[in-house]
Structure formats: C-alpha cells, structure tokens
Amino acid sequence: MPRDTETRITELELLVTHLQRDLDALNSVVLEQRKQLDRLGKSLDKLDHQVEDMLDGGESRDLLAEKPPHY
16 A cells, blocks of 8 residues: 555544544433433423422412411
C-alpha cells in the first residue's frame, strides 16, 4: 500500500474510535434519561391518583372542628 493510503486508513480508524466513544457516551446519557423519565412518570401517576382521590371526596373530615397539633 502506498504511504498515503496507509495514512488515510489510520486516520479513518482513529475517527471511528472517537465516534464509537462518543456514541457510547451518548447512549449512556439516553439510558439515564430513560430511567429518569420512568421515575417521573411513576411520580406523576401517583400524584394523578392523589388528585382523583381528593376530587372524589377522599377523606371526609371537618377541618374546623379539629384541634391544631399544639393543643
């Protein structure tokens, strides 16, 4: 192989190595974001259920008749 071709192949190999590293890093970020979205989705579902319970009547108690905790 002529020297020019060897140099080009080496440069391409280096480029592929760097791109693979960047791809791995991006993949890691995407996976972490997926986990975070799953956690946020579960939290949102829980809050939705709590709001639905409150709108459906939830607890029926007379807040005016209750004594504050310091009494």
